[in-house]
Amino acid sequence: MGKVNKDDILDMLEKYDKEDITIATLGSHTALHILRGAKQEGFRTAVVCEKGREVPYERFGVADEFIFVDEFKDIVNEDVQEQLRNMNAIVVPHGSFVAYAGLSNVEDKFNVPMFGNRDILRWEAERDKERKMITDAGIRMPYKFDKPEDIDRTVMVKFPGARGGLGYFVAGSFDEYNQKIDEMKERGWINDDDAKQAHIEEYVCGCNYCIHYFYSALNDEVELLGMDSRFESSIDGICRIPAKDQMELNMSPSYVISGNHPVVIRESLLGQVFANGDKLVEAAKKLVKPGMNGPFCLQCLCNDDLELVVFEMSARIDGGTNSFMNGSPYTFVKFEEEMSAGRRISREIKNAIKSDRLGVIIT
Numbered sequence: 425m426g427k428v429n430k431d432d433i434l435d436m437l438e439k440y441d442k443e444d445i446t447i448a449t450l451g452s453h454t455a456l457h458i459l460r461g462a463k464q465e466g467f468r469t470a471v472v473c474e475k476g477r478e479v480p481y482e483r484f485g486v487a488d489e490f491i492f493v494d495e496f497k498d499i500v501n502e503d504v505q506e507q508l509r510n511m512n513a514i515v516v517p518h519g520s521f522v523a524y525a526g527l528s529n530v531e532d533k534f535n536v537p538m539f540g541n542r543d544i545l546r547w548e549a550e551r552d553k554e555r556k557m558i559t560d561a562g563i564r565m566p567y568k569f570d571k572p573e574d575i576d577r578t579v580m581v582k583f584p585g586a587r588g589g590l591g592y593f594v595a596g597s598f599d600e601y602n603q604k605i606d607e608m609k610e611r612g613w614i615n616d617d618d619a620k621q622a623h624i625e626e627y628v629c630g631c632n633y634c635i636h637y638f639y640s641a642l643n644d645e646v647e648l649l650g651m652d653s654r655f656e657s658s659i660d661g662i663c664r665i666p667a668k669d670q671m672e673l674n675m676s677p678s679y680v681i682s683g684n685h686p687v688v689i690r691e692s693l694l695g696q697v698f699a700n701g702d703k704l705v706e707a708a709k710k711l712v713k714p715g716m717n718g719p720f721c722l723q724c725l726c727n728d729d730l731e732l733v734v735f736e737m738s739a740r741i742d743g744g745t746n747s748f749m750n751g752s753p754y755t756f757v758k759f760e761e762e763m764s765a766g767r768r769i770s771r772e773i774k775n776a777i778k779s780d781r782l783g784v785i786i787t
């Protein structure tokens with residue numbers, strides 16, 4: 425099956441009533457502030473909801489329309505797409521949308537106008553592509569080891585799949601690596617296939633800053649929207665146990681994100697923060713036209729040289745933006761009004777409608 429054709433999407437947009445646009449998303453991840461932000465900007469809103477998971481969208485009153493599906497992945501079903509097009513919907517993609525709908529379905533089958541650059545989603549999903557974009561940008565990433573035999577320092581070992589950091593482990597040598605792989609298999613956290621696909625990278629000892637940017641393709645400007653840091657189970661719990669007890673308990677930590685808290689970074693590091701955002705946007709323009717287009721996130725560890733090392737990126741709205749639904753210290757300085765990442769998306773759509781440039785930001 426061929427890819428969704430951008431010209432077909434532009435034709436659909438052409439037929440849309442621009443006075444009656446609906447901002448729609450899948451009911452999960454960052455839907456609350458995507459929809460609230462859309463309402464703040466004067467749009468009608470719709471949520472595609474798995475039956476039984478509608479409670480937050482009803483209780484917070486963010487959705488004007490509900491489209492119920494048996495399973496999230498049914499958002500790509502033709503009848504759901506038609507309902508969306510009939511309400512002049514622009515769909516905002518987020519991490520769960522891509523994970524549940526399936527990347528290939530979003531690329532090949534989802535014939536509904538979407539905010540951002542559809543083609544960039546694959547660049548965050550595939551580790552090699554992600555690494556190419558970040559390193560092409562000239563941004564420092566943790567050193568990657570091609571073979572476990574080469575381990576010569578403390579490393580972080582990661583596995584594929586949408587299970588977050590479950591089964592990730594830290595090792596200091598090839599022997600320890602083998603021993604922990606066996607342990608993870610015994611626990612059922614990984615299987616043989618996962619073990620073959622293990623990704624091994626330098627362990628960066630530092631503090632976590634997940635930095636949320638917005639690239640306005642309309643203004644050709646990178647904005648800093650906010651920052652969060654993560655609560656991770658069970659590593660954060662283990663860190664609360666005294667070292668001597670940790671040794672006795674012999675626990676294997678995991679790095680599963682269970683929540684986020686807002687943070688700010690030292691003001692003197694903001695130059696580096698903006699430089700990284702600018703560099704990534706330039707690299708993205710070259711690698712996957714038209715480039716970043718909308719919200720993105722660089723997940724960083726700041727080491728004691730005060731260097732931001734990027735271990736992952738999101739090329740769409742990141743879950744950590746939930747930590748500033750009513751705005752962050754940075755959006756306060758920039759906009760002097762409540763500005764969530766969700767609202768910023770709708771503001772961009774509104775500006776594009778006003779200036780008749782929707783084609784620049786829709787894919």
Ligand code: AMP
Binds near residue numbers: 736
């Ligand atoms: P990820 O799935 O890549 O987002 O990683 C989950 C968590 O593992 C991160 O939030 C960090 O706490 C930790 N982590 C990931 N990569 C590294 C690394 N290279 N060095 C140290 N910690 C890491």
